[in-house]
Amino acid sequence: MKIDNTFRTADPDEMRRQLEGHESLLIPEVARLHERYASMTCPECDSPCRPVINTDRPFKPGQVTPNVLLHCNHCKAIFEPETKIIIRFGEAYDPLPTPADLFVNEPWDPLGS
Numbered sequence: 001m002k003i004d005n006t007f008r009t010a011d012p013d014e015m016r017r018q019l020e021g022h023e024s025l026l027i028p029e030v031a032r033l034h035e036r037y038a039s040m041t042c043p044e045c046d047s048p049c050r051p052v053i054n055t056d057r058p059f060k061p062g063q064v065t066p067n068v069l070l071h072c073n074h075c076k077a078i079f080e081p082e083t084k085i086i087i088r089f090g091e092a093y094d095p096l097p098t099p100a101d102l103f104v105n106e107p108w109d110p111l112g113s
């Protein structure tokens with residue numbers, strides 16, 4: 001038996017029909033989070049921030065939206081929005097290694113120089 005690994009998207013008209021009459025969970029939650037993040041400032045320098053996907057942990061149990069961290073527009077610190085704990089300082093500081101740094105490939109030097 002041959003397995004077809006082709007990714008197929010659902011028919012948009014059929015998806016609309018299936019969703020009719022159901023309340024959207026995503027739109028109000030995204031609007032709420034957008035407003036909340038826009039009102040938050042950097043715990044290091046009090047500047048505005050923007051949400052970025054937490055690539056180390058992109059999903060949280062029970063959360064319908066992607067898990068995000070906030071990135072300061074000024075000092076580039078990255079912090080967890082719920083606790084305001086700074087996970088990484090920006091370029092103006094000595095950057096702290098994160099688990100994501102472990103997966104960044106160094107340029108391969110075949111001669112080992």
Ligand SMILES: [Zn+2]
Nearest residue numbers: 042045072075
């Ligand atoms: Zn900052």
